[in-house]
Amino acid sequence: MSFGTALKMCRNQKGISQTELSHLSGYSISYLSLLEKDKRDPNLSTIEKICAALNIPVSIFIFLASNKNDLKGISDELAKQLSLTALQLMEADSANANLST
Structure with a gap:
């Protein structure tokens, strides 16, 4: 996967538009679009701000x-299972957040 693919996937999983993420993170829609298309490489502080806006731990996002x-020593099957579990946890977190509002 790539940073851009992960960003778009997490944003969609959380049900957040680029416009909303722009407001939450402080980055422009055009910059977020470039990130999602892998046309820009963010630094760590940018990743941290975006993860905070998405309410996702940086380690999970990375x-x-x-x-x-990057995942040498981890089988493809285990990597897929871990990714699926992370996405399911994000979905559950989003559902719980929607219930409390």
């Missing part, structure tokens, strides 16, 4: 954005 070379 894992989701990792490619096969």
Whole structure:
């Protein structure tokens, strides 16, 4: 996967538009679009702000954005299971947040 793919996937999983993420993170819609298309490489502070806006731990996001070379020693099946579990937890978190509002 890539940073952009992970960003778009997490944003969609949380049900947040680019416009809403722009307001939450302080980054422009055009910059977020460039990130999602992998046309810009964010620094760590940018990743931290975006993860805070999405209410996702940075470590989980980095894992989701990792490619096969980054995950040496972890089987493809385990990586898929971990990714699926992370996405399900985000979905459950979003559902719980919607119930409390």
